[in-house]
Amino acid sequence: MRVYNFSAGPAMLPEDVLKKAAEEMLEYGSSGQSVMEMSHRSKEYQAIIDACEASLREVMNIPDNYKVLFLQGGASMQFAMIPMNLMVKGKADFVVTGQWATKAYKEAQKFGTANAVASSKDKTFSYIPQLDESKYADYFHICLNNTIYGTKFSKLPETGNVPLVADMSSCILSEPIDVSKFGLIYAGAQKNMGPAGLTVVIIRDDLVREFPEDSKVPTMLQYKTHVDNGSMFNTPPTYAIYILRLVLEWIKGKGGLQAMKELNEKKAKIIYDFLDGSKMFNATVQGEDRSLMNIPFVTGNDELDAKFVAEAKKNGLVNIKGHRSVGGMRASVYNAMPIEGCEALVSFMKKFEEENA
Numbered sequence: 001m002r003v004y005n006f007s008a009g010p011a012m013l014p015e016d017v018l019k020k021a022a023e024e025m026l027e028y029g030s031s032g033q034s035v036m037e038m039s040h041r042s043k044e045y046q047a048i049i050d051a052c053e054a055s056l057r058e059v060m061n062i063p064d065n066y067k068v069l070f071l072q073g074g075a076s077m078q079f080a081m082i083p084m085n086l087m088v089k090g091k092a093d094f095v096v097t098g099q100w101a102t103k104a105y106k107e108a109q110k111f112g113t114a115n116a117v118a119s120s121k122d123k124t125f126s127y128i129p130q131l132d133e134s135k136y137a138d139y140f141h142i143c144l145n146n147t148i149y150g151t152k153f154s155k156l157p158e159t160g161n162v163p164l165v166a167d168m169s170s171c172i173l174s175e176p177i178d179v180s181k182f183g184l185i186y187a188g189a190q191k192n193m194g195p196a197g198l199t200v201v202i203i204r205d206d207l208v209r210e211f212p213e214d215s216k217v218p219t220m221l222q223y224k225t226h227v228d229n230g231s232m233f234n235t236p237p238t239y240a241i242y243i244l245r246l247v248l249e250w251i252k253g254k255g256g257l258q259a260m261k262e263l264n265e266k267k268a269k270i271i272y273d274f275l276d277g278s279k280m281f282n283a284t285v286q287g288e289d290r291s292l293m294n295i296p297f298v299t300g301n302d303e304l305d306a307k308f309v310a311e312a313k314k315n316g317l318v319n320i321k322g323h324r325s326v327g328g329m330r331a332s333v334y335n336a337m338p339i340e341g342c343e344a345l346v347s348f349m350k351k352f353e354e355e356n357a
């Protein structure tokens with residue numbers, strides 16, 4: 001029996017996608033082989049990666065002056081690749097809204113001056129800080145949705161001519177975004193896009209820097225290398241790209257990102273409404289900073305939290321333990337979590353509250 005998996009990532013994939021992948025596992029089309037076994041240089045595979053890029057461009061409405069790259073190394077590799085490629089003058093601004101944003105900020109310090117323009121560390125990253133206008137910098141980095149703390153930017157910072165760079169690992173494809181407002185977008189695939197092992201980068205043409213021949217920046221870490229080679233400088237994560245393509249087709253079939261947003265708002269509301277009315281459980285984030293994807297909540301009692309997590313698991317609601325830095329619980333409800341999963345969680349919380357009051 002399949003469970004409702006509230007993991008922060010790797011996370012649930014749409015059942016229809018898994019079924020389609022299972023159907024095509026032994027033989028993709030009439031190729032006589034599975035996608036995993038195909039040469040990345042084959043005609044069949046080229047058609048898959050091309051269709052994946054075309055679908056991503058369609059679903060996210062990506063303007064023509066942006067390149068789409070299918071890379072590896074996780075979002076964590078981007079913490080280094082971004083400053084290596086974008087810090088031309090040697091200075092970048094960061095909004096420190098959680099652990100991942102902090103990692104991006106710290107990694108950039110290896111390559112130049114990283115300036116923390118705002119932080120919400122004073123209250124365990126439970127809100128999005130107010131920002132001053134961006135200063136003179138090569139780029140301005142935000143983590144749009146903070147997976148661990150359950151906050152998201154409801155409004156984008158004004159950065160003028162400074163390119164806005166966003167880690168969208170835990171919110172990409174969850175709602176429409178205006179790509180043209182960003183210089184670079186990156187995301188690990190393992191939450192809303194597909195299996196781990198794939199990292200998607202969407203980069204505006206003018207930010208793809210040309211390095212001199214004798215540059216010390218490794219070839220694999222230059223965006224230009226991947227732009228020039230259609231993400232095939234080396235072997236790309238072929239199967240993960242194939243699954244992303246299926247996920248994108250699934251999103252299109254559901255009505256695209258506007259429909260995803262409406263569904264995600266409905267799902268999150270079911271959980272937040274219950275938390276706001278509960279005497280036992282409390283959401284750790286308030287108001288417009290609340291994430292649609294990651295919903296942390298606590299009882300304030302570690303023993304009760306542990307009991308909840310254990311009993312939830314017995315009821316088919318798994319991976320709901322919160323991150324150790326927040327404690328309590330966290331329900332990650334990415335696109336693939338059906339509304340029934342959110343309803344099942346709330347009815348279990350109600351029952352637990354009654355039984356343990």
Ligand code: PMP
Nearest residue numbers: 074075076100147167169170188
């Ligand atoms: N950024 C965010 C917002 C994340 O949630 C995560 C992973 N959970 C990362 C970065 C790191 O991603 P990866 O494991 O792909 O390096």
